[in-house]
Amino acid sequence: MDDIYGEEQGIYDKAVSFSSQLQSDATVEKADYDKIVKEYGRLLKQLRRQTKLSDRATNELGASKNDLLDKVNIDALTGIYNRRFMEDNLKRIVKSISRAKGVLSVLMLDVDFFKRYNDTYGHGEGDTCLIAVAETIKESLARPDDFVARYGGEEFVAVLPNTDEMGARFVAGKIVENIKAKNIPHKNNDAADCVTISIGVVSGNVTHTQSGDDYVKLADKALYMSKENGRNRYTYIHLEEGE
Numbered sequence: 728m729d730d731i732y733g734e735e736q737g738i739y740d741k742a743v744s745f746s747s748q749l750q751s752d753a754t755v756e757k758a759d760y761d762k763i764v765k766e767y768g769r770l771l772k773q774l775r776r777q778t779k780l781s782d783r784a785t786n787e788l789g790a791s792k793n794d795l796l797d798k799v800n801i802d803a804l805t806g807i808y809n810r811r812f813m814e815d816n817l818k819r820i821v822k823s824i825s826r827a828k829g830v831l832s833v834l835m836l837d838v839d840f841f842k843r844y845n846d847t848y849g850h851g852e853g854d855t856c857l858i859a860v861a862e863t864i865k866e867s868l869a870r871p872d873d874f875v876a877r878y879g880g881e882e883f884v885a886v887l888p889n890t891d892e893m894g895a896r897f898v899a900g901k902i903v904e905n906i907k908a909k910n911i912p913h914k915n916n917d918a919a920d921c922v923t924i925s926i927g928v929v930s931g932n933v934t935h936t937q938s939g940d941d942y943v944k945l946a947d948k949a950l951y952m953s954k955e956n957g958r959n960r961y962t963y964i965h966l967e968e969g970e
Contacts (some may be wrong), residue, residue: 805861813876817939832895832930833944834885891914899961922958931966
């Protein structure tokens with residue numbers, strides 16, 4: 728590009744020189760003038776070509792950056808967000824909602840007797856099962872700001888900003904029913920003859936003293952209660968201010 732700008736400066740200097748000659752009534756050959764025009768036209772084409780190449784390189788760099796960010800934030804198996812994204816985004820959401828004195832709901836979800844599923848059908852089928860479960864949870868979420876992430880293994884976390892108890896209960900119940908409706912065979916599931924899910928649900932008014940971890944820990948406690956009470960269900964706990 729430096730060579731192109733140097734050429735441009737040379738052509739500009741010639742044009743200034745011809746302009747000075749015209750002003751002093753000196754003779755300017757038309758052939759010389761045509762030569763300058765031709766050189767400048769060639770240079771403009773070269774500049775346009777270089778600009779297009781530069782723009783393409785910039786776009787490709789931006790696409791590569793976005794692709795890298797996706798790989799950092801997305802779970803490789805299920806295609807939904809990963810734990811890292813969930814924790815970072817939940818922290819931002821809690822901070823934002825606390826300023827507005829809004830409400831937040833978090834769901835902790837676990838596939839029932841998944842180890843038995845893997846032992847019975849193999850890890851390949853287990854991966855297929857997790858992908859189907861992740862897609863079903865994602866499709867069950869109601870609002871654009873809601874999202875689900877794979878927390879680890881067969882555990883998932885759904886974050887529902889500005890969703891109160893009634894909304895959270897509705898989503899949790901919908902997920903339980905939608906997973907069961909997939910009718911994925913699981914003969915060693917004590918809760919049913921197909922794949923089912925247990926959920927812990929927590930919601931509360933967000934304060935500046937709370938953290939995303941407070942919601943996740945309480946949702947995990949509610950999940951444990953669902954398991955203790957027979958699985959294939961959700962359990963709700965309200966997060967009190969100051970907890």
